[in-house]
Amino acid sequence: PRLFALVPAAGVGERSGAGMPKQYVDIAGRPMLAHTLAALAAVPRLAQTLVVLSPQDDRFEAAVPGYAGWLARVGGASRAESVLGGLAELRRRGVGEGDWVLVHDAARCLLRPEWVDALIDACLPDAVGGLLAQPVADTLKAGDAQGRVAATIDRRDKWAAQTPQMFRLGLVERALTAMGAAATDEASAVEALGLAPQLVRASMANFKVTWPEDFALAGRLLQPGCL
Numbered sequence: 001p002r003l004f005a006l007v008p009a010a011g012v013g014e015r016s017g018a019g020m021p022k023q024y025v026d027i028a029g030r031p032m033l034a035h036t037l038a039a040l041a042a043v044p045r046l047a048q049t050l051v052v053l054s055p056q057d058d059r060f061e062a063a064v065p066g067y068a069g070w071l072a073r074v075g076g077a078s079r080a081e082s083v084l085g086g087l088a089e090l091r092r093r094g095v096g097e098g099d100w101v102l103v104h105d106a107a108r109c110l111l112r113p114e115w116v117d118a119l120i121d122a123c124l125p126d127a128v129g130g131l132l133a134q135p136v137a138d139t140l141k142a143g144d145a146q147g148r149v150a151a152t153i154d155r156r157d158k159w160a161a162q163t164p165q166m167f168r169l170g171l172v173e174r175a176l177t178a179m180g181a182a183a184t185d186e187a188s189a190v191e192a193l194g195l196a197p198q199l200v201r202a203s204m205a206n207f208k209v210t211w212p213e214d215f216a217l218a219g220r221l222l223q224p225g226c227l
C-alpha cells in the first residue's frame with residue numbers, strides 16, 4: 001500500500017480573529033499553509049499530498065507558489081465534510097481502498113517530519129491505524145457557563161489528540177460517512193466503529209494555531225533551529 005497526505009484547508013478561522021482564513025496568515029515570513037506543506041514534503045514515504053480548499057478560495061496559488069502536489073476545491077461546511085470531499089478526490093485519482101491516508105490540519109504548521117515518521121512507523125504494521133497525540137500535563141477542569149469550576153477530571157489517562165491521523169482510505173471513509181459532520185477528527189469516527197486507534201506521542205509544539213495569541217508563538221517556534 002502507498003501513503004498519501006490529505007490536508008483540510010477550507011476553514012474560515014473564526015476563532016483566530018485574523019479577518020482572513022488563518023491558513024493564509026503570514027507566520028515567520030510565509031503563509032501558515034506553506035509551512036505545513038513544507039513539513040509534509042520533507043517526508044519521502046508520502047507518495048503525494050492533496051490539499052482541500054474552499055470552492056471560493058482565491059489565495060492558494062499566491063500563498064504557495066510552485067506547489068507541485070494535488071489540489072481540490074471541495075471543502076465543505078465542517079472539517080469532516082472537507083475531509084470526505086478530499087477522500088473522494090483521492091479515489092478519483094486512483095488511490096486504493098487499502099492505501100494509507102494521513103489527514104493533517106493545515107492549522108498545525110509546526111509539524112516536524114520526524115513526528116510524521118514516528119506515526120508511519122507505528123501505524124504501518126497496525127491493523128487499525130493511529131494518530132499523533134500528547135499526554136495531558138495540566139489538571140483538567142470542567143467549567144460552567146459562569147466561568148466557575150464544575151468538576152475536576154482525572155487527567156491520568158487523557159491525551160490531547162493532534163494530527164496527522166493515519167488510517168486506510170476505505171476505513172476512514174466508512175467511519176466519517178457513518179458519523180457525519182459531528183466528527184471533529186478521524187479517530188473519533190473510527191472509534192465509533194468499535195476500533196481502537198493507536199496513540200503515538202509527538203510534542204506539545206504540534207499544537208493547532210487557533211487563537212490570536214497563537215500566531216506569535218508559532219512564529220517563534222518556526223525560527224530556524226528552534227524545533
Ligand code: CTP
Pocket residue numbers: 008009010011012013014015016022023052075076077078079080082083105106107108208209210
Ligand atoms: N477545516 C476545513 N473545512 C472546514 C473547517 C475546517 O478544511 N469546513 C480545516 C481548517 O482549515 C483547519 C483544520 O480543518 O486547517 C482544523 O480546523 P480548525 O482549527 O477548527 O480551523 P477553522 O475551522 O478554520 O477555525 P475556527 O474553528 O476557529 O473557525
Ligand code: MG
Pocket residue numbers: 011
Ligand atoms: Mg473549526
